[in-house]
Amino acid sequence: MTTLTLEIEPIANQISVTDERLIVDLADDRSLSVPLAWYPQSFERWLATRSTSAS
Template sequence: MANPGERVIEVACTEDKLIVDLADGRSISVPLAWYPRLLHASPLERGNWQIAGAGFGIHWPDIDEDLSVEGLLRGAPSPRAKVLSS
């Protein structure tokens, strides 16, 4: 069950990271390489995001990408991503 504090407040992308700020004050930072659609999107496409799923998800309409806070907190990359393991 989702915690109300885990609602998305703000989303930002750097050249190599996705950063999501939550209502409870936490920030999640994950590699953009985990999400190929975001990685290969333009800065304008990355900046066009919407809060989805009653606040517990993020949707990028220009690239048809959807991420959940639950997945981000679990550290779950996209099934399409090739993640190197150590």
Template sequence: MHTLNLESEPIAVDVKFTADAFHVTLEDGRELSIPLAWFPRLLHAAPEQRAQWELIGRGEGLHWEALDEDISVAGLLAGRGDQTRRSKPAA
């Protein structure tokens, strides 16, 4: 017997940036808003560099060649940002 699997991988179709976040539009209409602070390479990049994103695969991920940055949509949905972040020192 075969089972129909209705779940599919989340697929990105567009990316836009604001001063402190980036927004990923998914194929199903959802929009993710992610703090740029989670991704230091994007945070410190020039707007022109941020705008040069490409889809990985069919949209399972995002890639910035000039920044050497790859981000999976599944990781964004799971709330995973840059795992190398360090806490700010106490004042």
């Protein structure tokens, strides 16, 4: 099994959250997207914050 060695540390340019995903846009034009369901505690906190700010 091989391991990827990074020569440059990834730098996040922007972080956004949709109703279903956490998205991180990197400085090298890559984008990482993961379902919020993978992180249930974070998702629950995000929902609580969203409902509080909407009031």
